[in-house]
Amino acid sequence: MVKMIRIDDRLLHGQVMVSWIKYLRIQGILIVSDSVASDEMKKMAVTVAKPADIRLFIKNVEEGIAAMEKLNGFSYDSLVIVENVADARRLVENCPCLKGITVNMGGQKMAEGRRRLADLVCLSEQDIEDLRQIEAAGAKVEVRKLSSETPKKLSDIV
Amino acid sequence: MEQIFFASHGSLAQAMMETAMLIVGEDPRVRAFTLDQYETPFRLADAVRAAMTEGPCVILCDIKGGSVHNQLMELSARPNVRILTGMNLALAASLLSGDEDEDLGGRCQEAMGLGQEDICLFDALFVSHALAQQAAEEETL
Numbered sequence: 042m043v044k045m046i047r048i049d050d051r052l053l054h055g056q057v058m059v060s061w062i063k064y065l066r067i068q069g070i071l072i073v074s075d076s077v078a079s080d081e082m083k084k085m086a087v088t089v090a091k092p093a094d095i096r097l098f099i100k101n102v103e104e105g106i107a108a109m110e111k112l113n114g115f116s117y118d119s120l121v122i123v124e125n126v127a128d129a130r131r132l133v134e135n136c137p138c139l140k141g142i143t144v145n146m147g148g149q150k151m152a153e154g155r156r157r158l159a160d161l162v163c164l165s166e167q168d169i170e171d172l173r174q175i176e177a178a179g180a181k182v183e184v185r186k187l188s189s190e191t192p193k194k195l196s197d198i199v
Numbered sequence: 200m201e202q203i204f205f206a207s208h209g210s211l212a213q214a215m216m217e218t219a220m221l222i223v224g225e226d227p228r229v230r231a232f233t234l235d236q237y238e239t240p241f242r243l244a245d246a247v248r249a250a251m252t253e254g255p256c257v258i259l260c261d262i263k264g265g266s267v268h269n270q271l272m273e274l275s276a277r278p279n280v281r282i283l284t285g286m287n288l289a290l291a292a293s294l295l296s297g298d299e300d301e302d303l304g305g306r307c308q309e310a311m312g313l314g315q316e317d318i319c320l321f322d323a324l325f326v327s328h329a330l331a332q333q334a335a336e337e338e339t340l
Contacts, residue, residue, distance in 0.1 A: 081333060085326070085329050108340045
């Protein structure tokens, strides 16, 4: 089953590997990212960093949508990681099996058109609208960097 | 409560402790002892002894056989004390994120294994091999 979608522009990194893998008790990770899926060097960098006992899949958004039901049907639990809010919205809106899923806002760096709403979370107006649409589609949005923290709701930060 | 101590020459122990907590969150069990704080390894070891409670204690040392480790080594004969040498971030983060309900000896073993596995050499030769194998080894979904 897919346990959670994490939005984190650092994708697979220390906080995910140490904090979230243990907390969610997952054995699979699907990275859904057009930029990583099309770049062999980036794919390799992600692959060498993964823990040995985790199965890692890397797909672009279109392939990710197509593969989601299969991943959700596996006997083990998985985490899906996306780079940005727009990609998370596409997954939630196009994958019926993700209904009711928790969408964890882990981090978005500062960029033009974004403002800082929480530690490590900088969002544009479009990002906020996308998160609202994710909730409207029946998913639960939470803001939390580490699993040990208390999750905040979208309404707590916008 | 169990205790997790970081001990080192220079300020490595303090920085390692703070960096590990960036990854896994704040942890009330930790304390750092460095040779910046204490003039000699003997004083550092005295401070570690004084800080220890009755409960289990794990001490992460910077380097095996260094003067800090040498001074602390005798503590590992105590039934409740374990020393892990060659501290690195993978080891420290694993130890701090372990489930406190599980056996501490087992958690130390797991942390040690992850710390050892984390030491790798990446260079152009590695990259060329890895890229060549990538397509063949990619997980299908």
